[in-house]
Amino acid sequence: MGSYCLTFAAALTLSGLLTGVARHVARRIDLLDRPDRQRKLHKRATPLMGGVAVYLSLLTATTAIWFTACDHFDLDTNSGWFASMLLLSGGLLCAIGLWDDKWGIRARNKFLLQILATLPFVLWGRTISAVTMFGVSLDVAWIGIPLTVFWLVSCTNVVNLMDGLDGLASTVSLISCLTVAVLAQLNGLATVSVLATLLAGSLTGFLLHNWPPAKIFLGDSGSLPIGFFVGALALEASVKKATGFMMLVPLVLLSVPIFDTCMAILRRKLNGQTIGQADRAHIHHCLRDRGLSTRQTLFAIGSLSALMAVASVVSSLYNNEAIAVGICAAVLAVLVIGRIFGDREARLLWQHVIAIGGWMQSAPAAIRDRIVLARLESRGDAAADDVWNQLVVIAQRMSARSVIVLRGDDSSRRETAWRTWHRDTDPAFPSELFAGAIWNLKLTTSLPDQSSASIEISASAPMPSQAQQIESLLNLFAVLCQLDFAGERASEPRILPVRRDAA
DSSP: OHHHHHHHHHHHHHHHHHHHHHHHHHHHTTOEEOOOSSSOOOSSOEEOOHHHHHHHHHHHHHHHHHHHSTTTTTOOHHHHHHHHHHHHHHHHHHHHHHHHHHTOOOHHHHHHHHHHHHHHHHHHTOOOOEEEETTEEEEOGGGHHHHHHHHHHHHHHHHHHHOOSTTHHHHHHHHHHHHHHHHHHHTTOHHHHHHHHHHHHHHHHHHHHHSSSOSSOOOHHHHHHHHHHHHHHHHHHTEETTTEEETHHHHHHTHHHHHHHHHHHHHHHHTTOOTTOOOSOSHHHHHHHTTOOHHHHHHHHHHHHHHHHHHHHHHHHTTOHHHHHHHHHHHHHHHHHTTSSSHHHHHHHHHHHHHHHHHHHHHHHHHHHHHHHHHHHTTOGGGHHHHHHHHHHHHHHTTEEEEEEEEEETTTTEEEEEEEEESSOOOSSHHHHTTTOSEEEEEEEEOTTSOEEEEEEEESSOGGGGHHHHHHHHHHHHHHHHHHSSTTOOOOOOOOEEOOOOO
16 A cells, blocks of 8 residues: 555656646747637636646656566566557547647547547557446457447547536546546556556646646646546456456446536537537536536535545445446436536437427328328329318318418409318408417418419417428418419319408
């Protein structure tokens, strides 16, 4: 235990010193995050090279231990190869993030580069070969490579999206690293425990400069590799020799940032935004909007992460993933039900489910209407009355009160009710048909002989639920215009004069 404490302290000291150097270097090369009064609300331009300091301290400390204290921690040659591939992929991600901080990278290109950066670790370091959930083990074979890449890239972006508040990403990652170190010790994985301890020390040294109000930010050069390191170490710490990768343990451990990321993706997709389009609706934004200060928000999210960490450790101790899943589900449910975070996304999703359900419910009728329409349209003049009858059928189905087809004379500015249907009485003028209706709809189209045709509909049922049937009804009206008003072949109308005031 003492050796791990010394390791942690050494990494902390080294990271603290390097972060101080990074602050000055970032200002010299103008690598600063400037406030924009929209999303970036910090008061002054802040250096962005904190991630480079964290990575260099981890690299230096890991190299020193492997050359000086490898036997003391019982680390073998394979462990050294694992650590080398981990640091190689992390270094590539740090370089990608540094370039993005300075010059910017398109979201799609950045995502592809992240995948390429993780490949050294996936191909030569660690690949998921078996997955265990609730005691059931599944051999994933070749699917293990894309599954591992997906997990690592997801963790990379999860931490990246959480990095929107002073100290938040580093605090959540610190809690995760300490938990991974404990899990690795429980599973007899000395290499993972040492690496997680070193990363935790590096994050603590950086956090001394990043604590609100922050003097330096991680930047993408820090959030990308740190997310990768946390995901990779959590993956390795959750592997048990007898059963394989316990998938739910790292998911629960990182459930708070994962939940925040999932809500961000859901929110943006349902609102018609791109996934990479930033907004101010993350969990830390919601807590700040409720009146919490930066430090109170940091403490609240840190407490949630710590609770998930305890759940993961207890679950691993008892070899029972249901414990972690139950605690995680309960906490996230409280966030949503208590309208703290996720409730807006849940309501938005429910509205879309209702809309899709309504469309699916009306789709069979709409398909039948289109088939009938195509059949009637192909029959020619004799089908006019049948088209009208089908139009009335749809009107009855949608609980319409009345439907009127009118023919207008533009020269006299008068209209004639050509065909009418109403549910109850037979009033003298169409305006009476619309009295008390929830909504009225009128569509007018020009005819080849310089006259016009209109259809007027009134209904008592809400319009949103009638969209598909209104479309079918208007399609039938278009065909009816062709059949009723083409040239001289007009069927005998039921004449009903209609007043229209001059414009």
